[in-house]
Amino acid sequence: MDRLDIIREDETLEDLQINGFSVIQKKEGFRFGMDAVLLANFAKLKKRDEVVDLCSGTGIIPFVIMAKNSISKITGVEIQDEMVEMANRTARYNNVNDKAYFVNGDLKDKDLIKTLGKVDVVTVNPPYKLKDSGLINLDDRNSIARHEICCTLKDVVEAASILLKDKGRFYMVHRPERIADIICEMRSYNIEPKLIKIVHPSIKKRANLILIEGQKNGGKFLKWDTALYVYDENGQYTEDMNRIYYKRDDDNE
Template identity: 40%
Template sequence: MQQPVHVPLYEGERIDDLLTHELKIIQSHEVFCFSMDAVLLARFASVPKRGRVMDLCTGNGAIPLIMSTRSGEAVLEGLEIQQRLYDMACRNILLNGLEKRIRIFHGDVREAVTLFGYGQYDLITCNPPYLPAANGEVNERDHFAIARHELLLNLEDVIRVSSQLLKNGGKLALVHRATRLIDIVTLMRQYKIEPKKMRFVHPRRHAEPNMVLIEGMRNGRPELRIQPPLIVYEQGEEYCEELHQIYYGQRDSLA
């Protein structure tokens, strides 16, 4: 990693520790911060050692930053529609001295094929908005509403565009609510992405899963491998041993 550089912080912003490989990240309570979902996806996705990787809805760039610890010589990119988050992501890349390895673009996922072309990527990741626009109480602050609700982008948009951007044999990795699993699998197959591996995330043992990690291959053959469940909290509020290893850099992958 290159030497980090000084970057400006704006009102309400802070620098947090990503807890792996000495990476830092600029965040603000005024916009949607990265969460465990992003960390799990970045560790679950089959990151190639070479090639081209795109993170859709990249927010402040947490997923490309974490994937940079696993990607070898792969080119990492992120696409974000919100100007404030795009600017924050660009500064996060500079903060960590990764401007030669990660590129951030400002734009709409629905126009990504026009921006980047068909069949350009080996891997696409996305931590998309989880809630349909009509469901739940929509936060009046746009940054939160756009991140949580399908106001500007829905699940079908993500999967359709990903299918167009992927090379034949390229992979799409998503993290989403477990309750949307049937929608995800149905749409993947509709757009010629065959689910290949999946893992449920449970908050506690004996609780229903609240998240699902799933990866599919463009024009892949049918064969889905279901990995052992990830139990976040084993006792009280203590993370399980696997999460400790992920967060503190002793383990590079959830795969």
């Protein structure tokens, strides 16, 4: 089968511009955002690590991780079957289906989570918004990705705790206004917060994302990383963002 035969008429192929990797996306509907790319770059991976990505969507975090790191295995867990099917086709397109696999299931299903075994790293870009925050369509795919309809912060952290080996590492991207909830939930499931990085859209704007690293049964010592600014005063990517996206200065022109 030709690689392009894997792509369907209502889909597009997004070039990640990292070591030849691409991701299949719908032309219309939910598409991955910068937050997922930032998380994939924030996570610290070792060569033999086994990874589970929760709320995996179309697999953007696993594919960026695989494009930039040599890891043993990565499994994505996603409740929306259409996204899982797309992610598995993306794995075939990139010829990494021997190392990347996506499972259609509910992370609240503890029996399912336990079948995945213990892993070194768990990543997650969960829904940020509380279920009752505004008018939402409970059946809409975008709403499921953005609101706590199918899972809550507690559900995500509990699943991560079940999956992680002792001293295993947890990486999550979320909103700054949820930081108190995040730390409380992590500690309640024995994932100790170790590092927090705040992300600002630009030099003069307040932070709108946080990246957090935790460790299963880790010691109590929390550090704050240097802040990340996405755009500079001229509306161009900062040097930090250029490094993340493998861009040169003249790519912004």
